[in-house]
Amino acid sequence: MPKKVAIIGIGITPFKARYLDKTYFELAYDATKLAFEDANKNGAEITHKNLQSTVYGIYNELFERQFMPDIFINSYLGMNNKSGTRIATGGATGGYTVRMAYAEVASGISDLSLCLGVEKCNDCYDEQTGTTTPEVLNAIAYSADMTYEYPMGMMAASSYVTMVNAHFEEFGNPTEEQMALVSVKNHGNAINNPKAQSPMKITVEDVMNSRIICYPFKMLDCCLYSEASAALILANEQKVKELKVENPIWITGVGAANTDCFIGNREDMGRLYSNIYAAKAAYKMAGLDYDKIKDQIDCAELHDAFSGQEVISYEELGFVPFGEGGKWIESGGPFMDGEIPCCPCGGLIGCGHAVGATGIMSTGEAALQLRGDAGKHQLMTIEKGRAISHSIGGPGAAYAAVIVMANEEGVKKP
């Protein structure tokens, strides 16, 4: 029987374009310290000495300019002589890291674990343009198959846009305006998140008029790359009692799936089966229904690397039937006062995308919502006491992970 696992500490650094005053291991230290402060706010005295293992989420060696960056973080965090394992699953690194840290505690091989994500991309620098982004994109582009796809210009945007364009061919949506609504929503939500990189009050027209990146994605349809770290402290039920944790958020479902990384091998290019299988597995474990999930959760932190792909995720995660994602955002479904608020923190588009940290930040953010501790972007209605976080990544978004969380202690009125 797996042990029950709770999130008892959450630490998220600000998401910023560039930290000139911190290295990746210094950022990791900051998030870890914030997670201890959160876990100890009611008088517990957890330190790194109490942690039995760490699972690290770090996507890209070329960003960190270091192979095995986890072992250098392990040293800086004072975590020597304990297990430390790194997960690297592209944009889904965070979600997969939560899943593996969950597994360590649920299995009983650790009672108290750290789940830590960090990424620092903007040390990459393109000397020709004197900017960071083209070189950051180069370091990411090596995620595509290096022989058959990379040489012809397969990149993050041209890979993700494929699913969205194929979906459009099948269903006639999402339209460019429907996609733009995701950008309006997520940049807008970020205004109330002091840790967000891109808070902006914008209109659909602003998005439509922003420069074209990869047809039909425009600049404001895309997330920005960020530097940040996020940490969660996970504990089993016995530790939760011992430490007298007042607001544990239980991880009740974890699901992950890898679909074919060669998009051309997929029978249906307009659908991300990784999302569908990950969601179904996570919901099933949590005792929820894929077909009724809309009535069973309060909110969702989604992986909105690109606006159009958030729209198709509504369908793949079971919020609405296939082909109705575009209509759902037009009707306000994923907005803060909608049926399932999606990305209350601003998501990747509003808060930022610090790859290894992102899915851990979104899991932490969903947990904060359930605790009623999200601050200015706290939702007014948390009734079911359940939320999900969602991560995707890799070539053609082949990796996906979904985490279901629950507040079983009763919801504090925000």
Add this chain to the structure above:
Amino acid sequence: MSEKFEDHQIRDKIQIDYKYTMGGQSKFFIELMKNKKLHGTKCTKCGKIWMPPRKNCSECYTPAEWVEISHTGTIEVSTIVWYGAAEFIKNVPYGCGFIKLDGVDTALFQGIFSENLVPSKIKKGRRVRAVFKKPDEREGKMTDFFFVPEDEYEIWANKPEFEGGE
């Protein structure tokens, strides 16, 4: 008393040279480079044709054998890239997408060139045909060829730097 922070940045570059083997897929690249032929593989059990080729069928765990593939196919999905990695910024805008070559079960990612590069010209369902670099320019790499809309084939095949397949 807090000291004013001053950052220090170090310029650096990581570079590794390779001469890597394509192993069981080598024939695809040799035929492409020498003979302008496209070779896929056909599973000896289920008959599925793989492109890019794989010497073993991932569904049946059975060997797959080489088969010559048509130079024509249909666009499944495409895009036009206007901004990107440092490596490709010099090429923008460029078209690319997944092409199902006639008779093949999977779709191949490739560049899609057009005299009039607009989304409608390279959209789903458009027929395309392969155009190749000249023999002394071909290196046995995916960049040895690209696709063009069938109605532009003669234009592209007659450009001095390219040639059609036979």
